[in-house]
Amino acid sequence: MDETLTTRAEDTRRIELGTLRRRTRHPVTTGRLAIFVTLAVVSAALLYPFYFMIETSFRSNQQYLLGSGFSLRSWTALFQGVPVAQEMVNSLGLCAGTILAVLVIAAPAGFALAKIRFRGDVFVFLGIMGSMMIPLQSFIIPEYVNFAGLHLINTYVGAVLVYVAVGTPFSTFLMTTFFRGIPDELIDAGLCDGLGYLGVFRRIALPLSGPALATLIVLRFIPVWNDFLVGLLFLQEPGVRPFTVGLGVLASSQLVSVPALMAGSLLSTIPAAIVYVVFQRYLVAGLTLGSSQ
Secondary structure: OOHHHHHHHHHHHHHHHHHHHHHHOOOOOHHHHHHHHHHHHHHHHHHHHHHHHHHOOOOOOOHHHHOOOOOHHHHHHHHHOOOHHHHHHHHHHHHHHHHHHHHHHHHHHHHHHHHOOOOOOOHHHHHHHHHHOOHHOOHHHHHHHHHHOOOOOHHHHHHHHHHHHHHHHHHHHHHHHHHHHOOOOHHHHHHOOHHHHHHHHHHHHHHHOOOHHHHHHHHHHHHOOOOOOOOOHHHHOOOOOHHHHHHHHHHHOOOOHHHHHHHHHHHHHHHHHHHHHHHHHHHHHHHHHHHHH
């Protein structure tokens, strides 16, 4: 008798689960099919350059012109024509220095603008937002002249200062909007406990800002890693130039090897892809929390 009841209960449960699955299944409509086809076409268009880059990088120059065959000669030519390891280390150093400086400036500045009321705070915030609209090309030449007078050309300090000047306004804006999402009651509780604003920032606000900090790391790493203009102007010597400038020098040679350039381009995408994959879950959360206020 018990076995019969158990069997009937299991059959009933299976029937209910099957009915629930059929109800939750989305019907295939013309609209959904059109969206799927559109996304597939867009994805193929976006992924094709990567396929072309990978396929071309494993061909010699002659094989590339013929359109058939595979070889590692392009990779050999890349490492012979460009000091890949040194220039990638240079690029990583620029990214690390820029990210550290931007975080040190933007995090406390964003907290102050979000949680500390002072005279003219609105105008300061508007000034920061306005500086986000100034393009790099509009002040790169005056900066070059000023840094040349300070003997900061061909030094990482000069390049990092330029990157920090470009990236700090948006980073401060993002941190400000993120800290505004932290309840004021939490800040007031820390102040009542005698922490002070600095203590509240270090012990309460900063530990909660992990998604925003991760977002800034990604948003600062990718443009600095891919930048060519600042490296070309401020880091001209071969020993200090970043990887993008090295690829530019390789492309400007008399005998340009397209497969070697594709190999270098493929190699340059790996660090940015790794950083994005590592911080992608924090990236969405940071941008959502920052823009929802």
